[in-house]
Amino acid sequence: MLKNFLLQFVLLFVFSPVLHAYDNSLLENCEEYIKYGTPGKSGTLLCRKGYLLAHDSERKTPIWVAEHLISKRVTGVIKRANFQPDPDLNIGKRAELIDYRGSGYDRGHMAPAGNMRWDQQAMLESFFLSNIVPQIGKDMNQGIWKELEEKIRLWTISRGELYIYTGPIYAKKPPDVIGINKVAIPTHLYKIIYDPIAIEAIAFIMPNMKLKSSDMPAYIVTIREIEKKTGLNFLSTLDTETENIVESVKAKNLWIE
Template identity: 25%
Template sequence: MKIQARYAILLVLLLAACTKEAVTPPLQPMPGNAQMSANIAAVTTLSETFETGSKTAYATGNVTLGSGSWSFNDALVGDLSTDAKTGAKSARIRNTGSLTMNFDATGGATTITIGHGVFGSDGSSTWQLWISTNGGSSYSQAGSTITSSSTSLQTASFTVNISGSYRLSIRKVSGGSNRINIDNITVSSGSTGGGGTPTPGDNDNLLLGNPSGAVASTSNPGNYLMVRTYYTLSYNRDRGTPNWVSWHLGSSDIGSADRQDDFRADNTLPSGWYQVQATSYSGSGFDRGHNCPSADRTSSTTANSATFLMTNMIPQAPNNNQQTWNNLESYGRSLVSAGNEVYVIMGSYGTGGTGSNGTVNTIDNGHVTVPARVWKVLVVIPNGNNDLGRITTGTRVIAVNTPNINTTSTDWKQYRTSVDAIESATGYDLLSSLPASVQQTIEARVDNQ
């Protein structure tokens, strides 16, 4: 059959595109990279696996979990072989007990999935999901009543339409003393356009984009997405540190809560992954350097405590951490005090830093890689709504990249650079949610204010 000319031309163009040589960034990009973001249907605004926290009695009480503080009424955290669960723990409810969030999650919700099952040999029970959008003042039931009858976890899915903050309450409504287990609560928000780009709401920690296309899959251990209430991060299992951490900083985040100093391992990491301990940096000559700073989260004890998980830490040269970065962090909060809100992304890359004991590549018997460089990007906008729409070519963007050494200047302004330069060094796609024309301008500019 004779091929028409126009199809021949298309075939030539297709072959040319397939053979085009890819450009490799100076550092090898994380698995998945930014191209994977096209496959993400929504942003996860809450994730709770019950692996963090302990409660061994049914009496009503509050439990601090990975996502925040929850009220357990006639419920506990179960870790028995007869608890239906993934991992080591799940929640267990009896009678007409409930699990209720004591905090507001932000970023909205469109899909909520909850794992549920029967404890041991107990009979079936029913439960309901209730949601509050006014800080817990009132609740409305979402979806239909769910029946738990299997000893293995099943997944219940609820479709909702919440654009702002919310609280969840899971309420057992029948079955008497029969007990049920609840596990793996995931809330997703945002729809996708033709290109699959997520559309989270104002103040969302990932509003400006997912820099490395991180996903919450154990098949992606070098670029594992972890969604917290107070920040979101891409974790690298083999380095034992985050690749990057992203958060929103506004006036409501800054309060009077004391610094908790409760450094601790992150028990929400997938089963079998090494957990960096609070003592893993001891004697190394490096600080446990926060990515999302403690002082950026002083609205409550829970918020501040969330910053002390070791998945939020990097081995940072003491003077670099306590002087250079401390000064930059303080400056970021001063911008908020002046009437702005700030979207922040911080990360590190490379291998080998110089602490108080000299230069090393790893610590903690090789479990934790010491980065060579530490960077941060701050996008500053006046307080308001429709944040993405208000970021223009004139928006102030501060990009800083310092060596991880003990002799950096206390003046962070000496290390200002462009977002483009950080992207070139890391292979990430920062600020990817912004229009291309805006990115092109603000990512090339070096701040001089």
């Protein structure tokens, strides 16, 4: 399994979708999510109560999703919502429920529903398909990926505050797709967790396949590696020296919960 991961990792390529530049006015209600800059300047920007994302209208998936977690946001009791197409995206430019039906893939959250228990609107919006990618279910979305999301919530409680960046990587060109709207299937998923208090980060790239949860430390990477594979630029508002250190240091193991 690890051999397959390493082989696919080597084959990754940089892709930066050419869509349109951001209108800065769209960021006004999502300032907390861009404290450390927007990772890219392409895609359709969608400001939500619990996250901010850039959406790729060709692949029908997010390019990146940014969150700001504090302890009170990960301990609420709001119930889960239902999946639905994003009402702010035009038909033909978005994923539809029928695209996932019978596909064999889970509807994998990038900003997890478990991070939205603090507010009903935030929970509802997390189920928009603009926040979703086709993800292997058993032993991935329902396994190691879910466990990583749970760890992040525990890290938020113990550390007080975290900034999270999540998204897909497409090593295959063109990517495999599902549904009549040709929703792109990522070969890998990335997640970056930045602690602004300790000024340190831990980052992951996981192949979109069945994985052993016990192997989670094997998928730890540097932020620089994610930037190379995606063409994105994270934590760009940090001073140059700090950014270079944070992004080039690879966490030696999982953070203590």
